Amino acid sequence: MPRNRRQMNGDDARAISGFLDAISAERGAAPNTIESYERDLRLTATSLSGADTLLTVDAEGLRQCLAGWSGVLKATSLSRRLSTLRQFMQFCVEEGMRQNDPTRMIDSPKTPKPLPKSLSEEEVVLLLKAAASRQGAAGARLVAMLEILYATGMRVSELVTLPMGAISRRRRTLTITGKGGRERLVVLTAAALDALDVWISCRDKDAGAVVSPFLFPEGDGHVSRQWFALALDGLRRDAGISSRVSPHMLRHSFATHMLNRGADLRSLQILLGHADITTTEIYTRTRDERLAGLVHDTHPLARNRSSGL
Numbered sequence: 319m320p321r322n323r324r325q326m327n328g329d330d331a332r333a334i335s336g337f338l339d340a341i342s343a344e345r346g347a348a349p350n351t352i353e354s355y356e357r358d359l360r361l362t363a364t365s366l367s368g369a370d371t372l373l374t375v376d377a378e379g380l381r382q383c384l385a386g387w388s389g390v391l392k393a394t395s396l397s398r399r400l401s402t403l404r405q406f407m408q409f410c411v412e413e414g415m416r417q418n419d420p421t422r423m424i425d426s427p428k429t430p431k432p433l434p435k436s437l438s439e440e441e442v443v444l445l446l447k448a449a450a451s452r453q454g455a456a457g458a459r460l461v462a463m464l465e466i467l468y469a470t471g472m473r474v475s476e477l478v479t480l481p482m483g484a485i486s487r488r489r490r491t492l493t494i495t496g497k498g499g500r501e502r503l504v505v506l507t508a509a510a511l512d513a514l515d516v517w518i519s520c521r522d523k524d525a526g527a528v529v530s531p532f533l534f535p536e537g538d539g540h541v542s543r544q545w546f547a548l549a550l551d552g553l554r555r556d557a558g559i560s561s562r563v564s565p566h567m568l569r570h571s572f573a574t575h576m577l578n579r580g581a582d583l584r585s586l587q588i589l590l591g592h593a594d595i596t597t598t599e600i601y602t603r604t605r606d607e608r609l610a611g612l613v614h615d616t617h618p619l620a621r622n623r624s625s626g627l
């Protein structure tokens with residue numbers, strides 16, 4: 319971060335004040351947001367080089383200032399500070415305080431993609447137990463949906479829209495139509511098969527459901543993603559899981575647990591329906607313990623030491 323801090327120029331102070339008033343009045347920005355914007359702008363104004371001010375600095379001057387922060391700020395923090403500057407500079411141009419916006423010439427720093435959040439295997443078991451405690455056809459449907467989602471890693475949108483025709487005659491596999499109309503075949507676990515059989519038995523006894531083309535019908539259509547998300551949140555509470563659980567987390571959990579147990583990326587790519595394997599590779603970033611175990615179990619020297627050689 320630049321060391322030569324200085325007093326803020328009076329014109330900059332007035333411009334910052336006007337900007338903060340504007341976002342407070344026009345956007346209803348929260349006090350914490352306004353405080354964050356003010357801090358970023360004041361730090362920038364007092365860290366510029368030479369005679370530069372917020373109202374006169376060009377793109378190169380801002381780049382130098384940002385470069386000084388790059389060694390001490392995370393990419394996400396640097397990106398947030400640049401975002402504040404973009405909004406401020408646009409405001410200044412609109413208000414006639416600047417002729418141009420220097421941030422238009424500055425690229426945003428690359429920020430790492432967030433790692434997918436997943437449940438532990440123990441937490442998934444707790445969810446399944448909570449679902450199994452539900453009674454009647456509604457409970458059977460919820461158990462089947464949860465078992466199938468975790469067994470296949472399909473997207474929740476694919477789950478709720480599953481047609482009856484997706485089930486093979488022997489009910490061992492499902493044909494899923496994913497993004498771009500691409501089809502893939504997934505194999506069901508024994509637990510998912512049992513849950514599916516129970517649900518179809520209940521479904522066949524419902525005169526309205528049996529004529530539906532959907533595996534999980536609701537009214538004239540199918541159950542919604544929102545319904546399943548709410549049902550999952552109820553199961554999360556029943557299971558005593560404190561953190562939020564989303565349907566997509568079960569997809570991430572499936573992928574993570576499969577990798578933990580030795581699945582290869584190419585197979586996982588097919589199961590998840592990813593068009594590009596680079597999308598699947600993000601799961602390897604969460605698997606430090608798997609890699610450590612892999613080295614321990616397969617490295618020649620590790621094996622020789624464990625055998626006393």
